[in-house]
Amino acid sequence: MRYLLRKFGFYLVxxxxxxxxxxxxxxxxxxxxxxxxLAKLGQRGPVTxxxxxxxxxxxxxxxxxxxxxxxxxxxxxxxHGDLGVSVTFFPAPVSSIIGQTLPWTIGLIxxxxxxxxxxxxxxxxxxxxxxxxxxxxxIPVTTMFQxxxxxxxxxxxxxxxxxxxxxxxxxGGYDVYNVTPGWNGPFIGSVLxxxxxxxxxxxxxxxxxxxxxxxxxxxxxxxxxYMVTAEAKGLRPGRMMRRYxxxxxxxxxxxxFAISLGFVVSGSIVTEAVFSYPGIGSALLQAVSGxxxxxxxxxxxxxxxxxxxxxxxxxxxxxxxDPRTRSRA
Amino acid sequence: MTxxxxxxxxxxxxxxxxxxxxxxxxxxxxxxxxxxxxGAIVLFGVFGPLLTQDPALVNDIGLTPPSADxxxxxxxxxxxxxxxxxxxxxxxxxxxxxxxxxxxxxxxFFGVVGAYAGGxxxxxxxxxxxxxxxxxxxxxVIVISSYVPDKNIWLVSIVLAITSWAGSARVxxxxxxxxxxxxxxxxxxxxxxxxxxxxxxxxxxxxxPLLASQVVFAVIFAILGEAGLSYLGLGASGSFTWGTxxxxxxxxxxxxxxxxxxxxxxGLMLALFGAALSLIxxxxxxxxxxxxxxxTRAARKGWRMxxxxxxxxxxxxx
Numbered sequence: 016m017r018y019l020l021r022k023f024g025f026y027l028v029x030x031x032x033x034x035x036x037x038x039x040x041x042x043x044x045x046x047x048x049x050x051x052x053l054a055k056l057g058q059r060g061p062v063t064x065x066x067x068x069x070x071x072x073x074x075x076x077x078x079x080x081x082x083x084x085x086x087x088x089x090x091x092x093x094x095h096g097d098l099g100v101s102v103t104f105f106p107a108p109v110s111s112i113i114g115q116t117l118p119w120t121i122g123l124i125x126x127x128x129x130x131x132x133x134x135x136x137x138x139x140x141x142x143x144x145x146x147x148x149x150x151x152x153x154i155p156v157t158t159m160f161q162x163x164x165x166x167x168x169x170x171x172x173x174x175x176x177x178x179x180x181x182x183x184x185x186x187g188g189y190d191v192y193n194v195t196p197g198w199n200g201p202f203i204g205s206v207l208x209x210x211x212x213x214x215x216x217x218x219x220x221x222x223x224x225x226x227x228x229x230x231x232x233x234x235x236x237x238x239x240x241y242m243v244t245a246e247a248k249g250l251r252p253g254r255m256m257r258r259y260x261x262x263x264x265x266x267x268x269x270x271x272f273a274i275s276l277g278f279v280v281s282g283s284i285v286t287e288a289v290f291s292y293p294g295i296g297s298a299l300l301q302a303v304s305g306x307x308x309x310x311x312x313x314x315x316x317x318x319x320x321x322x323x324x325x326x327x328x329x330x331x332x333x334x335x336x337d338p339r340t341r342s343r344a
Numbered sequence: 345m346t347x348x349x350x351x352x353x354x355x356x357x358x359x360x361x362x363x364x365x366x367x368x369x370x371x372x373x374x375x376x377x378x379x380x381x382x383g384a385i386v387l388f389g390v391f392g393p394l395l396t397q398d399p400a401l402v403n404d405i406g407l408t409p410p411s412a413d414x415x416x417x418x419x420x421x422x423x424x425x426x427x428x429x430x431x432x433x434x435x436x437x438x439x440x441x442x443x444x445x446x447x448x449x450x451x452x453f454f455g456v457v458g459a460y461a462g463g464x465x466x467x468x469x470x471x472x473x474x475x476x477x478x479x480x481x482x483x484x485v486i487v488i489s490s491y492v493p494d495k496n497i498w499l500v501s502i503v504l505a506i507t508s509w510a511g512s513a514r515v516x517x518x519x520x521x522x523x524x525x526x527x528x529x530x531x532x533x534x535x536x537x538x539x540x541x542x543x544x545x546x547x548x549x550x551x552x553p554l555l556a557s558q559v560v561f562a563v564i565f566a567i568l569g570e571a572g573l574s575y576l577g578l579g580a581s582g583s584f585t586w587g588t589x590x591x592x593x594x595x596x597x598x599x600x601x602x603x604x605x606x607x608x609x610x611g612l613m614l615a616l617f618g619a620a621l622s623l624i625x626x627x628x629x630x631x632x633x634x635x636x637x638x639x640t641r642a643a644r645k646g647w648r649m650x651x652x653x654x655x656x657x658x659x660x661x662x
Contacts, residue, residue: 025471025474028471028475029474029479032475032479033479037487041491155623159615159619159622161622162564162614162618162619162621162622163615163618164568164571164572164611165572167571167607167611167615170599170607171611173599174599174602174607178599178600231629276480280482281480281483281569282482282572284483284486284576285482285572285575285576299483299486300486300576303578306490311486311487311490312487314483315483315487318480318483319483322479323478326478
């Protein structure tokens with residue numbers, strides 16, 4: 016129980032830190048962000064008083080309100096789920112844009128990451144168990160894929176399977192012309208078809224890391240005394256591999272899974288840009304190119320929240336599979 | 345290889361330990377390959393720009409495939425891709441170097457000093473590190489860099505370093521905690537050595553391999569991060585890196601027009617350099633953790649075991 020409380024406490028602090036960073040970054044930047052932003056917006060079209068009010072509420076107006084007061088207002092607005100109004104998609108509120116784009120990203124990134132983790136850990140277990148086998152020798156190749164940047168691999172795959180051999184569509188999240196969004200067969204099929212290439216990219220470039228980590232932990236675990244005991248008892252090799260070696264070797268991978276989520280999200284933002292996938296990464300880039308600070312901050316918050324939530328989940332899972340963490344705390 | 349093994353027969357009596365080390369390093373093909381590839385790319389980045397033409401020079405031969413005049417072809421405005429690649433290599437390596445140094449400083453400070461000091465000091469440092477670790481880096485970098493209109497390479501590097509040091513600090517902290525309670529450190533304390541001296545002389549040298557591998561990671565991360573940022577059009581303005589090359593290639597529709605000579609080289613350089621650094625890191629890992637080293641097939645072959653012994657050893661590890 017103390018372990019859980021500690022964890023919750025930590026994530027509360029992390030959440031508060033993220034909110035605070037989000038609040039202070041625009042205010043610490045040189046120059047008056049409100050004037051800069053209004054000037055930029057003025058080039059694109061007339062600035063309505065509502066837009067001006069939205070920008071001022073977001074970035075801190077010259078009204079002479081003390082900073083701590085602005086900060087409290089900001090926290091209060093967030094508590095009500097009020098993230099402000101988007102300028103790019105004026106007058107849509109930021110929360111509705113996030114609501115539209117987030118499921119795409121979670122579907123694509125979430126599934127691809129889980130597939131990659133399971134495949135990597137499985138292959139790593141076997142590679143560590145049968146050291147020196149062809150699978151073990153494959154590991155340098157997969158880590159080579161890992162050092163290739165996500166977006167470049169995506170570009171190459173897109174060039175090969177989109178332009179040269181047109182097997183997959185070039186961009187988008189589903190066939191916009193022929194299917195209607197909803198819970199129907201053609202739409203789901205189309206989503207899977209359009210998501211295949213981005214998902215393959217993410218799996219290819221991240222599977223190597225899991226495989227290597229798992230393989231190295233397996234190797235370390237295999238030389239433990241309890242493995243010798245298990246062998247002396249005459250246990251079947253399959254049982255030794257799964258219940259004795261893999262179960263202990265997977266622990267660092269599980270905690271690594273939490274940490275890597277941040278990197279996965281980062282890589283996927285760029286991947287979404289390559290495939291023009293209608294996810295939250297594309298929305299973030301649109302916000303950046305349109306100087307839409309409300310949308311940008313909202314998306315940053317949502318990404319951070321998702322990563323924190325996933326981390327918390329992994330931590331809880333970790334305390335289930337490794338009883339030692341509970342007793343130690 | 346043969347040279348070192350022959351010579352080892354004569355010198356081993358005088359200095360057996362160092363000879364074994366040299367032999368092991370030479371036999372370590374991963375390290376050798378990593379050093380050669382990485383070194384070649386660094387040399388290209390340092391000396392390439394001196395030998396090539398102006399990378400921004402516009403010509404009327406747009407989008408030509410590789411030829412004798414332009415070894416890697418031209419962009420759609422007739423700029424020489426090879427020249428751009430040389431300057432881009434220099435830019436990307438500069439980012440990697442700056443971030444590497446900054447990460448070294450930050451992660452050593454927060455990881456090693458905190459863990460050594462202990463108490464609430466350590467608690468605060470550790471909390472700060474963990475918070476930085478869970479806040480996703482690239483979105484933060486995108487948000488920060490979109491507020492700053494004119495960025496130079498230094499600013500981009502500093503932002504990348506600020507968002508990426510936490511992982512290393514955590515690794516270093518764990519290892520420092522285990523070093524702090526070793527007997528020889530306690531002995532040094534009993535002998536009345538100053539705390540600062542214990543940290544600098546007793547603990548830091550043992551951390552050097554780990555520090556090296558963390559810095560290598562940081563360099564890979566920084567170069568990839570900068571490439572991603574530049575590819576999105578948010579990198580340093582007016583500079584050449586591998587990422588900006590890919591950005592211009594994407595905007596110039598190189599992909600649709602099939603101009604592979606434009607977008608393949610920068611990505612290939614990224615991949616090769618990343619792979620070279622990973623290879624170096626693997627061999628550092630094997631030096632730190634002997635369990636990873638002594639039972640690989642290549643190592644067993646190196647012990648000149650017979651075929652039967654090899655298969656026996658294989659059985660033993662199954």
